[in-house]
Amino acid sequence: xxxxxxxxxxxxxxxxxxxxxxxxxxxxxxxxxxxxxxxxxxxxxxxxxxxxxxxxxxxxxxxxxxxxxxxxxxxxxxxxxxxxxxxxxxxxxxxxxxxxxxxxxxxxxxxxxxxxxxxxxxxxxxxxxxxxxxxxxxxxxxxxxxxxxxxxxxxxxxxxxxx
Amino acid sequence: xxxxxxxxxxxxxxxxxxxxxxxxxxxxxxxxxxxxxxxxxxxxxxxxxxxxxxxxxxxxxxxxxxxxxxxxxxxxxxxxxxxxxxxxxxxxxxxxxxxxxxxxxxxxxxxxxxxxxxxxxxxxxxxxxxxxxxxxxxxxxxxxxxxxxxxxxxxxxxxxxxxxxxxxxxxxxxxxxxxxxxxxxxxxxxxxxxxxxxxxxxxxxxxxxxxxxxxxxxxxxxxxxxxxxxxxxxxxxxxxxxxxxxxxxxxxxxxxxxxxxxxxxxxxxxxxxxxxxxxxxxxxxxxxxxxxxxxxxxxxxxxxxxxxxxxxxxxxxxxxxxxxxxxxxxxxxxxxxxxxxxxxxxxxxxxxxxxxxxxxxxxxxxxxxxxxxxxxxxxxxxxxxxxxxxxxxxxxxxxxxxxxxxxxxxxxxxxxxxxxxxxxxxxxx
Numbered sequence: 234x235x236x237x238x239x240x241x242x243x244x245x246x247x248x249x250x251x252x253x254x255x256x257x258x259x260x261x262x263x264x265x266x267x268x269x270x271x272x273x274x275x276x277x278x279x280x281x282x283x284x285x286x287x288x289x290x291x292x293x294x295x296x297x298x299x300x301x302x303x304x305x306x307x308x309x310x311x312x313x314x315x316x317x318x319x320x321x322x323x324x325x326x327x328x329x330x331x332x333x334x335x336x337x338x339x340x341x342x343x344x345x346x347x348x349x350x351x352x353x354x355x356x357x358x359x360x361x362x363x364x365x366x367x368x369x370x371x372x373x374x375x376x377x378x379x380x381x382x383x384x385x386x387x388x389x390x391x392x393x394x395x396x
Numbered sequence: 397x398x399x400x401x402x403x404x405x406x407x408x409x410x411x412x413x414x415x416x417x418x419x420x421x422x423x424x425x426x427x428x429x430x431x432x433x434x435x436x437x438x439x440x441x442x443x444x445x446x447x448x449x450x451x452x453x454x455x456x457x458x459x460x461x462x463x464x465x466x467x468x469x470x471x472x473x474x475x476x477x478x479x480x481x482x483x484x485x486x487x488x489x490x491x492x493x494x495x496x497x498x499x500x501x502x503x504x505x506x507x508x509x510x511x512x513x514x515x516x517x518x519x520x521x522x523x524x525x526x527x528x529x530x531x532x533x534x535x536x537x538x539x540x541x542x543x544x545x546x547x548x549x550x551x552x553x554x555x556x557x558x559x560x561x562x563x564x565x566x567x568x569x570x571x572x573x574x575x576x577x578x579x580x581x582x583x584x585x586x587x588x589x590x591x592x593x594x595x596x597x598x599x600x601x602x603x604x605x606x607x608x609x610x611x612x613x614x615x616x617x618x619x620x621x622x623x624x625x626x627x628x629x630x631x632x633x634x635x636x637x638x639x640x641x642x643x644x645x646x647x648x649x650x651x652x653x654x655x656x657x658x659x660x661x662x663x664x665x666x667x668x669x670x671x672x673x674x675x676x677x678x679x680x681x682x683x684x685x686x687x688x689x690x691x692x693x694x695x696x697x698x699x700x701x702x703x704x705x706x707x708x709x710x711x712x713x714x715x716x717x718x719x720x721x722x723x724x725x726x727x728x729x730x731x732x733x734x735x736x737x738x739x740x741x742x743x744x745x746x747x748x749x750x751x752x753x754x755x756x757x758x759x760x761x762x763x764x765x766x767x768x769x770x771x772x773x774x775x776x777x778x779x780x781x782x783x784x785x786x787x788x789x790x791x792x793x794x795x796x797x798x799x800x801x802x803x804x805x806x807x808x809x810x811x812x813x814x815x816x817x818x819x820x821x822x823x824x825x
Binding site: 277278281357 | 438457460461500504508519520521524525528531532535538539542552553554
């Protein structure tokens with residue numbers, strides 16, 4: 234049910250090299266733990282997030298970024314504001330915009346974590362680079378740990394709040 | 397006015413990347429170029445040598461906003477090449493899928509990208525703050541479109557259920573019928589949002605457009621049809637390239653389309669409305685009239701209202717099609733490859749999308765031609781800007797640039813399809 238489960242969202246374009254990493258991390262986690270949360274594959278339509286992550290205890294969003302860092306380097310942004318998130322790659326309505334709209338409309342997750350993975354090959358039809366490919370497994374473990382540990386904390390918090 | 401130039405380096409709230417360079421001298425436009433600098437995407441050569449059955453899914457990847465349009469135009473063309481006849485129930489399912497795409501694409505553009513222009517707001521963040529109820533309604537309506545696409549197409553973005561000859565699997569009747577209450581809500585919401593757009597302040601900017609849109613004698617053309625124009629006879633898709641030619645222009649990676657006589661023309665909501673409004677039905681026509689539209693519309697700023705009238709039509713069509721839906725016995729008909737050429741069109745949210753394939757006797761693709769609606773509209777967008785710019789010549793550069801952006805946004809251009817899109821520079825000499 235929407236709102237009660239943690240959400241893992243993967244963003245990207247599978248036809249643009251390193252940009253596919255968000256989707257591949259999501260699929261790796263889903264394979265590892267199919268019931269750990271709701272899995273949302275995102276292409277161009279990020280507005281879906283406003284429904285998918287609404288009131289979720291935690292949403293982890295994984296995407297590629299072009300920040301000039303070492304390919305495969307993983308950045309963790311905890312509860313970013315709209316401006317902080319704007320460094321992440323854009324797909325139509327940018328993630329930063331969606332975060333802002335979510336705040337305005339009260340359609341945000343309780344915690345939002347962004348895993349941004351540095352890439353440098355984004356051309357149409359390019360293969361994923363080795364540095365980014367090597368980051369898939371550690372990013373998947375990190376995403377899974379964040380998803381489950383924060384959700385547990387949120388559950389505990391919710392429980393303690395009601396006693 | 398002093399001579400000079402104005403530059404708008406990036407046009408915002410458009411799909412893709414492009415720029416506008418504008419030179420003005422004494423209030424007169426001396427040069428104007430809409431530069432599409434996104435590199436060519438080369439989908440056509442990618443398809444050459446592949447099996448024809450690959451074409452719908454590959455071309456659908458051109459765009460995340462209008463994949464249904466590419467799926468359907470591609471299938472229409474290939475089925476025509478092979479002489480296949482698609483049963484009415486398959487055509488209806490494609491029409492329903494298309495209704496979902498019209499709803500999600502139009503609502504996204506109208507309320508998250510276009511409406512801020514008329515309300516003096518910068519973006520969707522501001523409109524979410526000032527018109528929360530409106531944006532909530534738009535988001536729910538957009539989700540309805542996504543749900544329809546997912547129910548028929550298998551998933552919301554890049555649906556995977558369409559094939560040459562029909563579908564891979566027919567949707568379960570129970571799943572579709574479960575959408576009816578939300579579709580019913582969608583009809584009312586679309587009507588309300590269309591009426592809201594009629595209250596927006598529109599500039600007086602009627603232009604003498606030449607229009608082209610598909611036409612079906614029995615209903616508003618969406619998933620296929622003949623090509624009707626405001627300037628000549630109706631013709632089949634097989635004559636498209638003879639009636640409309642493409643020109644390379646130095647400043648754009650997207651080709652410009654013009655009529656055979658070299659004139660710009662327009663496809664999309666205004667063309668569909670002006671050529672086919674009589675087929676919209678009483679409820680849509682009443683909403684259109686209440687929102688300030690006559691039987692024709694030649695003011696591009698009012699395209700936001702036309703889009704919402706089309707959303708209402710799509711919701712009503714979805715309700716009719718779902719209510720009448722009975723699972724077909726077979727998801728598709730056999731299509732046997734036959735050497736030849738096939739042309740197909742459908743009405744993408746932004747206008748007529750044309751595909752043409754030549755295949756050999758084994759179904760191997762030998763040549764491809766794709767004409768997305770945004771590329772067909774580029775020359776007309778430039779014409780609008782040429783007409784608009786002199787009226788703003790004395791405005792500060794920031795105002796002028798913003799007004800130019802607004803004029804471009806009237807077309808909801810999809811540069812991903814045209815090859816991608818906008819940056820604006822205005823030069824005053």
